[in-house]
Amino acid sequence: MTEPETDGIQYEDSAPSFQFGAAISDGLSLRLLTDSQWDTLEAADRVAIRRQGENLQTGTVDGPIENPDVFWVWLDEGRGRVLLHRDDEPRIWCLV
Secondary structure (H helix, E strand, O other), X not given: OOOOOOOOOEOOOOOOEOOXXXXXXXXXXXXXXXXXXXXXXXXXXXXXXXXXXXXXXXXXXXXXXXXXXEEEEXXXXXXXXXXXXXXXXXXXXXXX
8 A cells, every 4th residue: 555645744633734834923823613613714814724635725814704605815925816615625724
């Protein structure tokens, strides 16, 4: 059996462990949001996201959030803006 490829991140149930140059300052903690907690996000909240088949990315919620089932995030380091939809099953951590 071959080992699965990794993206340099150690994943646990609650939060990823960053092992690359992610834009997260020391002293911040991550809180995994369940689907039912998406409505707690507000414009300008800092988040870490992982969409299926992609590396973990950090960014800022673009708001206002009118429908918590779908919202935009501006990615750090000028990587553009992504639309997150509940049906795509992304994992979202709020940086606190």
